[in-house]
Amino acid sequence: DTEVTQTPKHLVMGMTNKKSLKCEQHMGHRAMYWYKQKAKKPPELMFVYSYEKLSINESVPSRFSPECPNSSLLNLHLHALQPEDSALYLCASSPTDRRGEKLFFGSGTQLSVL
């Protein structure tokens, strides 16, 4: 199994809603990532977990809250989002977070905030 699975594929939410994005991999990878990608732009790193511990937070607003319950799962909890948060949210994993590692990306969750 060389897949990173993200659910849901599409999500529409209001600014007062609370929702969660889920990401799962069964490759034994110990580094997992959340990226945000706006239309026609490159992905931007949000968070990195290494061995289930948050290692990088790229100054992301607190309305985005990551969680890594175990080595296979990564969640992104969303609360009180703004319309400008609408984007494709990509999860990725790699065996470790050493330089040169290949990242495996999921297909993403297309989020629309109304």
Place this chain on the structure above:
Amino acid sequence: AQSVTQLDSHVSVSEGTPVLLRCNYSSSYSPSLFWYVQHPNKGLQLLLKYTSAATLVKGINGFEAEFKKSETSFHLTKPSAHMSDAAEYFCVVSEAGTASKLTFGTGTRLQVML
């Protein structure tokens, strides 16, 4: 500080003709360089990577790239384009020490015409 410049935002080729997507990098360290491809509404897939081994790197789907230190370039080529190659291509450089700190180029959209 590291950076990567993709010289063309859009490239259009005819099916069966060669593909050239250009990338120049700037890095203080011996870089790790990658090419990722993204099909519409999909995650990113690694095409190939350079990590200071052979300067000519072969990837998937017939793509290859040559690392030229003197020109600080890492151009992506394919001898014969196929319709399925139409996608967004990102050149990526990895900062020394960690896979987390990837710097993405702005992307090149490849269009393949019949």
